[in-house]
Amino acid sequence: MSETASTIAEMVTRNGRSRPDYPAIIASDLAMSWSALADDAERIAALLATRGMQGKAIALLGGNGLWTYRAQFGVLRAGATLVPLSPMLRADALATMLADCGAALLLASTAHLELAIEAGRRAGIEVIGEGPDFEVAIARECATAPWPDAGSRFGIIYSSGTTGKPKGIVHSHAARMAMAQATAKDLRFPDNGRALILTPPHSNGTLICLLPAVLVGGALVLAERFDPRQIITLIGRQRVTHAFMVPTMLQQIVDVLPAGSNELDSIQTLVSAGAPLAPPLKARLVAMFGDRFAELWGLTEGVASLIRGSEMVVRPDSVGRPLSGTALRIAGDEPTGEIIGRSPYLMTGYQGRADEGWADEAGERWLRTGDIGEIDEAGYLRLRGRMKDMIISGGLNIYPQDIEAELCRHPAVRDAAVVGVPDPHWGETPIGFVETSQAVEMEVLLQWANERLARHQKLRRILAVDRFPRNALGKPLKDELKASHVDR
Incomplete structure (x- = not known):
């Protein structure tokens, strides 16, 4: 030793x-x-x-x-x-x-x-x-x-x-x-x-x-x-x-x-x-714990960001700045794009697939996270969703996380998930799934949400689900939701 x-x-x-x-x-x-x-x-x-x-x-x-x-x-x-x-x-x-x-x-x-x-x-x-x-x-x-x-x-x-x-x-x-x-x-x-x-x-x-x-x-x-x-x-x-x-x-x-x-x-x-934390839940936790509360965004592969309660008050849509040792940037030249990162705690690679998951930026190896985001001048990261979840409707990018956050602002909605479904005119269009904490008509909720969403974000419909299928960390399994309630 x-x-x-x-x-x-x-x-x-x-x-x-x-x-x-x-x-x-x-x-x-x-x-x-x-x-x-x-x-x-x-x-x-x-x-x-x-x-x-x-x-x-x-x-x-x-x-x-x-x-x-x-x-x-x-x-x-x-x-x-x-x-x-x-x-x-x-x-x-x-x-x-x-x-x-x-x-x-x-x-x-x-x-x-x-x-x-x-x-x-x-x-x-x-x-x-x-x-x-x-x-x-x-x-x-x-x-x-x-x-x-x-x-x-x-x-x-x-x-x-x-x-x-x-x-x-x-x-x-x-x-x-x-x-x-x-x-x-x-x-x-x-x-x-x-x-x-x-x-x-x-x-x-x-x-x-x-x-x-x-x-x-x-x-x-x-x-x-x-x-x-x-x-x-x-x-x-x-x-x-x-x-x-x-x-x-x-x-x-x-x-x-x-x-x-x-x-x-x-x-x-x-x-x-x-x-992701629903905005009402985040607000309650900040009110209860203040700076003792923190949200961490990260990948098992080994990059992360952290934000504390006092910062959330100023930047409620951010998941913070890089954790010590992490470097984050947006791939390409656009302000919104795939988040890439590196750190001393980064994975060696995937078992049996050593070359997967990496991006070459100016001759340097960075991890491709598969998440879409933006980084502001102060280094704070804002997530827009997973690349695989992004919906393209009429040539416009729709980020499900933006719609999910809006749905969760309704007092009857405990959690929300948004997926894209085929549309003969637009190519894809978003639909929503919600877990509710109190009674609400889906048509009423749909009208409420669409009044607050941008024109290209408007939901075709919303379906109530008693309990989302989730992984071990509580993340909704969107493919299962879609297969169970849409692709039938």
Whole structure:
């Protein structure tokens, strides 16, 4: 291990020495100290090393339980490539990902062991599950696994698949360390910070607060399921300082938080990411938390921007300025276009598709984000939507996010999604889907919206949907909405 920690695995060991008795992980009524976690990671790594796993891909199927994170840190200490997978997937989909990343082993928590065994059978790989046999095996280990190199693979995160076949996004240990440093700085993470870990392990968003907590030797407070009242109580009881939630979670939190409650007073930074914030919800969060509230726009691939509450008051349509280390620009010569970026925490590439996703700008390699936006003179970014979602009607570009934001200003609309459908005259025309919080006639809502939209943005119709299909981070799956309600 180097004198200066260059990997998250080294930080776990350093925390075990410098903060041995401070809690590293808090799960329900259990707490694991940094010294215990560091020792545990060494033993798991030794077990994996005896199986020749250094440098190989190890998949992990688990929820937000203590065992899952013990296994994660053990895999990282072993110098293997961590591949967390979603237990929401079917066995055949998991087997496809296992084959894609070349996984040599699948680790699984008790709750997902049956699914893991079936996926492992299909992929032809060994499965090791949580339980007494695992504990006995690591208890016997006393060897020391080689340390991973900073340039080696940290892990592979599979995309949500909202834009087609999921891609494996590869990051190095150095990239994840750089992300930890950037988020610790910009999220203002204190040495005794406590991060709420609420989103699943296979989501890159989970690392927004997890990595800086490890960097500073803080604590991870695990929540295995989302219940807004229970989460509020957990934050208050454990004095959580930092939390990342998606907008659908935040909406439920503010809906049930009692007036005058002080249970969220410990929060120093509450981050929203994963999907756009509806303007009314954003306004409520800014009113409640002020500068303690932040919105982060970013890609798993490794570029991001951040805006805090005080800035939102002045620039309500912006997602902020680049996160520390990120450089953003608009491709081409027009003020509105595809956002491209680069950073020290950028991915190495896509698994098996190293040349995809890059733009060459003046001989430099930049990440193509697929998002359309504008950057003002002060460096603030405004999103206009995804390139694939852009609607071209009568030769004019329509950005669904602009229409969605307008729909969400109606008091009866909780969330909105807009897609383009074929039109014999215009080529394409927009239609809207809404989740409502109170009764409203769709014809009345359509008239209300079209009175406020530009002529080329006007909606053909609006359809009410009880519940949007969403990915793990709460982002509406527009292709599924369109297929279920339009393409029939």
